[in-house]
Amino acid sequence: MHLHEVVQIVLYLFFLLALTPVLGLFMAKVFNGGHTWLTPLLRPLEKAIYRLAGIDENTEMRWSTYVWALLIFNFIGFVVVFVMQMIQDKLPLNPQKLPGVSMVLAFNTAVSFMTNTNWQSYAGETSLSYFTQMLGLTVQNFLSAATGVAVLLALTRGLTRRSLQTIGNFWVDLVRTTLYVLLPLAFILAILLLGQGVVQTFSPSLHIQTLESHTQIIPLGPAASQIAIKQMGTNGGGFFNANSSYPLENPTPLSNFFQMLSLLLIPAALTYTYGIMVNSRRQGWVIFAAMMVLFLMGLMVSLWAEYGYNPVTGIAGSMEGKEVRFGVTNSVLWATATTAASNGSVNAMHDSLSPLAGLVAMFNIMLGEVIFGGVGAGLYGMLIFVIITVFIAGLMVGRTPEYLGKKIEAFEVKMSMLAVIAPSLVILVFSAIACVTDAGLSSLGNKGPHGLSEILYAFSSAGGNNGSAFAGLNANTTFYNIMLGIAMLIGRFAVIVPVLAIAGSMANKKNAPFSAGTFQTDNATFVVLLVAIVIIVGGLTFFPALSLGPIVEHLLMLAGHVF
Amino acid sequence: MRHLFSALRLFLIMTVLTGIIYPLIITGIGQIVFPRQANGSIITVDGKIKGSELVGQKFISSRYFWGRPSAIDYNPMPSGATNFGPTSVGLPNALQQCRKQFEDLDWRAVPSDMLFASGSGVDPHLSPDAARLQINRIAHVRGFRVEQRQKIVDLMEHLIETPQWGIFGEPRVNVFLLNVALDQIK
Numbered sequence: 001m002h003l004h005e006v007v008q009i010v011l012y013l014f015f016l017l018a019l020t021p022v023l024g025l026f027m028a029k030v031f032n033g034g035h036t037w038l039t040p041l042l043r044p045l046e047k048a049i050y051r052l053a054g055i056d057e058n059t060e061m062r063w064s065t066y067v068w069a070l071l072i073f074n075f076i077g078f079v080v081v082f083v084m085q086m087i088q089d090k091l092p093l094n095p096q097k098l099p100g101v102s103m104v105l106a107f108n109t110a111v112s113f114m115t116n117t118n119w120q121s122y123a124g125e126t127s128l129s130y131f132t133q134m135l136g137l138t139v140q141n142f143l144s145a146a147t148g149v150a151v152l153l154a155l156t157r158g159l160t161r162r163s164l165q166t167i168g169n170f171w172v173d174l175v176r177t178t179l180y181v182l183l184p185l186a187f188i189l190a191i192l193l194l195g196q197g198v199v200q201t202f203s204p205s206l207h208i209q210t211l212e213s214h215t216q217i218i219p220l221g222p223a224a225s226q227i228a229i230k231q232m233g234t235n236g237g238g239f240f241n242a243n244s245s246y247p248l249e250n251p252t253p254l255s256n257f258f259q260m261l262s263l264l265l266i267p268a269a270l271t272y273t274y275g276i277m278v279n280s281r282r283q284g285w286v287i288f289a290a291m292m293v294l295f296l297m298g299l300m301v302s303l304w305a306e307y308g309y310n311p312v313t314g315i316a317g318s319m320e321g322k323e324v325r326f327g328v329t330n331s332v333l334w335a336t337a338t339t340a341a342s343n344g345s346v347n348a349m350h351d352s353l354s355p356l357a358g359l360v361a362m363f364n365i366m367l368g369e370v371i372f373g374g375v376g377a378g379l380y381g382m383l384i385f386v387i388i389t390v391f392i393a394g395l396m397v398g399r400t401p402e403y404l405g406k407k408i409e410a411f412e413v414k415m416s417m418l419a420v421i422a423p424s425l426v427i428l429v430f431s432a433i434a435c436v437t438d439a440g441l442s443s444l445g446n447k448g449p450h451g452l453s454e455i456l457y458a459f460s461s462a463g464g465n466n467g468s469a470f471a472g473l474n475a476n477t478t479f480y481n482i483m484l485g486i487a488m489l490i491g492r493f494a495v496i497v498p499v500l501a502i503a504g505s506m507a508n509k510k511n512a513p514f515s516a517g518t519f520q521t522d523n524a525t526f527v528v529l530l531v532a533i534v535i536i537v538g539g540l541t542f543f544p545a546l547s548l549g550p551i552v553e554h555l556l557m558l559a560g561h562v563f
Numbered sequence: 564m565r566h567l568f569s570a571l572r573l574f575l576i577m578t579v580l581t582g583i584i585y586p587l588i589i590t591g592i593g594q595i596v597f598p599r600q601a602n603g604s605i606i607t608v609d610g611k612i613k614g615s616e617l618v619g620q621k622f623i624s625s626r627y628f629w630g631r632p633s634a635i636d637y638n639p640m641p642s643g644a645t646n647f648g649p650t651s652v653g654l655p656n657a658l659q660q661c662r663k664q665f666e667d668l669d670w671r672a673v674p675s676d677m678l679f680a681s682g683s684g685v686d687p688h689l690s691p692d693a694a695r696l697q698i699n700r701i702a703h704v705r706g707f708r709v710e711q712r713q714k715i716v717d718l719m720e721h722l723i724e725t726p727q728w729g730i731f732g733e734p735r736v737n738v739f740l741l742n743v744a745l746d747q748i749k
Binding site for chain 2: 052055077123125195199210219222246253256319322349446553
């Protein structure tokens with residue numbers, strides 16, 4: 001590594017740290033209904049939206065109503081994107097005259113964008129019209145991210161309220177997040193990206209004769225507006241097939257830096273917002289610290305692995321699947337950030353990463369997307385681990401577990417375990433099914449242990465709602481489109497529903513008075529415990545599978561085996 | 564049911580806001596403030612569109628600088644990579660291929676970006692070292708005299724892009740722009 005590469009990593013961490021309280025404070029004001037500099041501009045629009053939709057912003061919901069509203073709203077999103085893709089040939093803004101998308105692919109993509117996964121079985125430039133990308137995918141990029149924040153806000157209220165039945169209003173949480181947070185940030189990022197060379201046009205693809213007189217087709221489209229929210233909303237589904245490695249989606253190292261920062265920006269800032277909302281900024285920083293520790297551990301292993309020597313080629317720091325303008329360091333930093341956040345966009349091909357760098361990417365996802373994680377989803381996922389940590393710590397010292405002055409009881413622990421086990425079960429069981437069926441194995445792009453890694457990565461990505469891939473696996477088959485679609489649904493809603501149930505149950509509880517026996521959750525000891533629990537739970541669940549995939553592959557690579 | 568109607572209406576409003584108004588405003592700003600970038604950073608030579616500055620092209624003639632290997636032969640419909648895993652037999656095969664291209668050189672001197680395919684399949688850049696390796700061949704094929712060869716060297720050094728603001732990214736040279744300029748050498 002060169003000095004300027006180290007400087008880039010340091011700058012990245014610096015900006016992430018510096019922007020966390022700034023954006024975090026802003027979001028706290030927005031979510032508490034306070035006055036921000038955007039209020040004079042957006043408040044009239046917000047009120048108009050409630051009036052047009054027939055929503056009373058002052059009515060609060062019980063947790064079951066909140067779940068119901070969330071599910072209906074998401075289901076509408078799914079149906080619209082599903083149908084829109086299949087009839088895109090009859091809709092406007094389709095200059096390439098692309099045909100309607102097949103039903104299984106449309107199912108997969110609609111589920112994928114509703115659940116904030118944004119897995120790419122589709123190839124944007126050859127299968128989706130500008131209409132579908134704008135009115136289907138871009139819209140879901142906003143709304144799925146806002147849904148994640150809404151769930152987090154409901155949980156936060158649940159943790160802070162005393163003896164109340166309600167946990168907020170889903171519509172209000174959704175509208176405020178979209179209007180005050182996602183739209184302004186996407187707007188800023190889109191303009192920065194435009195300046196760097198990301199395309200934004202309704203013209204059809206360019207057909208040209210190159211300098212050497214070959215025919216080349218250059219796909220264009222309204223990409224900047226979509227890519228901005230793709231990164232800000234931890235979505236990750238590319239406008240173009242090669243995602244952010246494609247130069248018109250991510251043209252310069254600076255556009256790369258902006259996009260990479262956006263991967264973690266909102267999830268990191270939400271920890272600060274959380275701290276303010278629970279009235280103890282330390283609680284927020286403790287979670288931020290645990291996330292940062294996990295992130296840095298992954299980054300260091302990944303850098304070490306990727307700069308390491310591969311006896312198969314005799315080369316260290318391979319450029320296979322990477323772009324020259326980003327080089328090895330930025331590719332590894334991105335790969336770590338995009339899998340820590342449940343973003344899943346890529347600027348280099350994860351399939352070609354060295355075995356251990358690929359393992360880190362996969363493990364980041366398997367831990368439940370809690371290392372900053374998805375917008376909203378990362379933090380509510382981490383709070384599930386907080387509950388489990390408090391519970392285990394309580395068991396160890398023989399006291400009733402408490403968090404933020406409330407007792408954690410059997411119901412919360414059961415719901416937390418459900419939220420942790422459901423996605424893990426899907427990842428392992430579905431991978432196992434793929435490993436023993438022809439339909440699962442015929443899609444493999446690589447042989448040997450790397451083949452297992454491709455399958456494992458695909459289901460981790462779907463179950464964890466990440467969306468990145470070991471893209472050698474041909475996922476656009478009936479088997480994978482349906483299986484991955486189901487995995488995404490379970491990975492999303494089998495977490496959201498238990499989280500909201502916890503929110504409802506906690507809101508109803510009374511204060512447990514603070515005593516000398518209360519376990520502190522706002523100090524360094526708790527950070528260490530939380531990190532340990534996250535790694536142990538993930539490690540115990542996935543170590544056997546990982547040892548047959550990337551770990552064996554690493555050993556065989558050192559011995560010079562090829563497949 | 565009340566929630567269903569609210570949800571439908573809200574969904575429609577949000578679609579108009581985030582799916583129509585927002586992208587149209589960005590398109591407007593792009594077309595007015597950054598028209599060159601928003602339309603694909605097109606390069607014209609003698610009045611003809613010859614490609615995008617940002618999208619790499621296929622060069623097979625020995626008269627030109629060659630770009631990186633590409634899994635899609637530089638035709639991005641769709642864009643993509645080889646997706647060879649670290650123990651794929653595809654990697655040593657790629658090395659074999661490269662050895663043939665650079666017969667006269669010790670292939671260990673060839674930088675990694677020249678040996679292996681890019682992520683997008685249309686990487687427009689090469690590392691400066693990978694471009695320098697090709698100067699002798701190009702000068703020879705074009706029958707250049709010593710001072711003309713020196714012009715290639717100067718041109719290349721002039722076109723090297725250092726890390727953005729001295730910090731971001733890697734040193735590189737744009738193969739398409741380099742070849743356009745190469746044709747101007749008299």
